Amino acid sequence: VTATLTEHAEAFAAELTETFHGVLGDTCPAFVAEASPNKRRKTRVAVHTEDNSSVRLSVDGSHCLSLLVSFDCEWDTPGTYLAVRNAKFHVLTADEKGAPLFRYEFTDSGGRVPAAHLHVHAHRDEMLFALFRGGHGKPKVRAEAVEGRSPRAEPRLSDVHFPLGGIRMRPSIEDFLQMLRFEFGIDVEQGFQDVLNEGRARWRRRQIGASVRDAPAVAARVLREMGFEVREPESGCPPERTERLYQI
């Protein structure tokens, strides 16, 4: 029996709960899968924390940061695997007021911004100056904004999309949680590293599988080099999905 998208999303939500509980403890909100009721949109599921609660991050028992995590999920193009279309990991101050400190985001829209990207909410004059220098593309738009010829008149460092490896090689939630532990010293459960390692390995195996589908001839060549016998299908080697390989 083929699993439905909701069942895939449910399993994904369970993995997230297990990871977050294993790293941050059982007081962390569980993840739920929320299916679209729209018949034309049956292929959409939102995976988020219960009641969209933020995840409290503590240092020495004191709530010091808040984390917001959510995923929008759909089928992949062949309709075989669950694909995350949008993901947000936002780190905020404990009171959750004002701008986040930084945001990891992912959007698989094939648009004009890097699919996986980081926003840093900080300010430095030299950075702003650099963002105006270009004279074409985004710098030109920013300059026009300052002159009042475009509605957005306040260019900021946080508007910059720092690319993070594209669709396949983007960081996992485990990388993100580990960074929070290493850089901010957030409280973690005993055995958190094993939980992160297992989750990261699971993520990377999936991404390797997806990468093989993007470039099957490369996968076949590497396997042959390793001594495997690899036969092409009668219909020939599937073409590379160059749109995936090209996409920032």
Next chain:
Amino acid sequence: MRHEREGSVVMTTVLTPTVDDLRRERESLVDSLRLAEDELRTRAEDFLLSAEETRVLRRLDQIDYLLGED
């Protein structure tokens, strides 16, 4: 539903709202705001929302996504 892995058991909730449920929730959330939704979104671009307003906006976006109205 229960998911078991290596001895641990994780209970996962699956929410299956109807279109009416989501529309009603959306209406209720918008009514609870002291600002018009457009104004809320404009202020959100500049990160001028309270924690509660941010939560409401996030939920509105989720509802729109599930309704296919994003």
